[in-house]
Amino acid sequence: MEEITNPLKVAFADTYALYVKAQNYHWNVEGPMFPMYHDFFGNIYEEVGGAIDRFAEEIRAAGAYAPAAFGRFAELSSIQDEVLVSVVPAQMVSNLYMDNVKVIDSLNAVRDIAEKYSERGLVNFLEERLDAHKKHAWMLKATVR
Numbered sequence: 001m002e003e004i005t006n007p008l009k010v011a012f013a014d015t016y017a018l019y020v021k022a023q024n025y026h027w028n029v030e031g032p033m034f035p036m037y038h039d040f041f042g043n044i045y046e047e048v049g050g051a052i053d054r055f056a057e058e059i060r061a062a063g064a065y066a067p068a069a070f071g072r073f074a075e076l077s078s079i080q081d082e083v084l085v086s087v088v089p090a091q092m093v094s095n096l097y098m099d100n101v102k103v104i105d106s107l108n109a110v111r112d113i114a115e116k117y118s119e120r121g122l123v124n125f126l127e128e129r130l131d132a133h134k135k136h137a138w139m140l141k142a143t144v145r
Helices: 002-028 034-049 052-061 070-076 089-116 120-144
Strands: none
Touching: 002 034, 002 052, 002 070, 002 089, 002 120, 034 089, 034 120, 052 120, 089 120
16 A cells, blocks of 8 residues: 555645645735735635645555654655745745645646555545645636736
8 A cells, every 4th residue: 555655645745835835925925915915825725724634534544644743744745845934925826836736746646546546535535636726726827927
C-alpha cells in the first residue's frame, strides 16, 4: 500500500501547505481592495481546510499514519512557506495559483495510482478534491488577470 500512501501523504502535505498559505494571506492582506481579497482568501482556506480531516482519514483508511507535524509537512510538500508578511495582493493571488497547480498535480498523481489498484472510494475522494482545486484555479487565474 505504500505505493498509494506515500503519494497520498504528499498530496495531503501540499493541501495543508496551501491551506496555511491561504490563511496567512487572509490574515495579512492589505490595500484598497482589502475586503475583496480578505473574503476571497478566506473562502479558499475554509474550503481547503474543510477537507483536511477527511484527507487524514483517507490516509488512515489506507493503512498508514497521517503526517501531523509542520516539519513532516515541510519534508513532503512541494509548496514553499510564505515567510514574508508584506506581500502585495496580486502576488498573493499569483502564489496561490501556482501552489494550487502543485496540489492539482499531486492529487492527479495519487489518483492515477489509486485507479491502478481499483481503490474506488479513494478515487472518488480525490476526484472531489480535484474538482474543488480546479475551481480554485479558475478563480485565482481570473483574479490575477
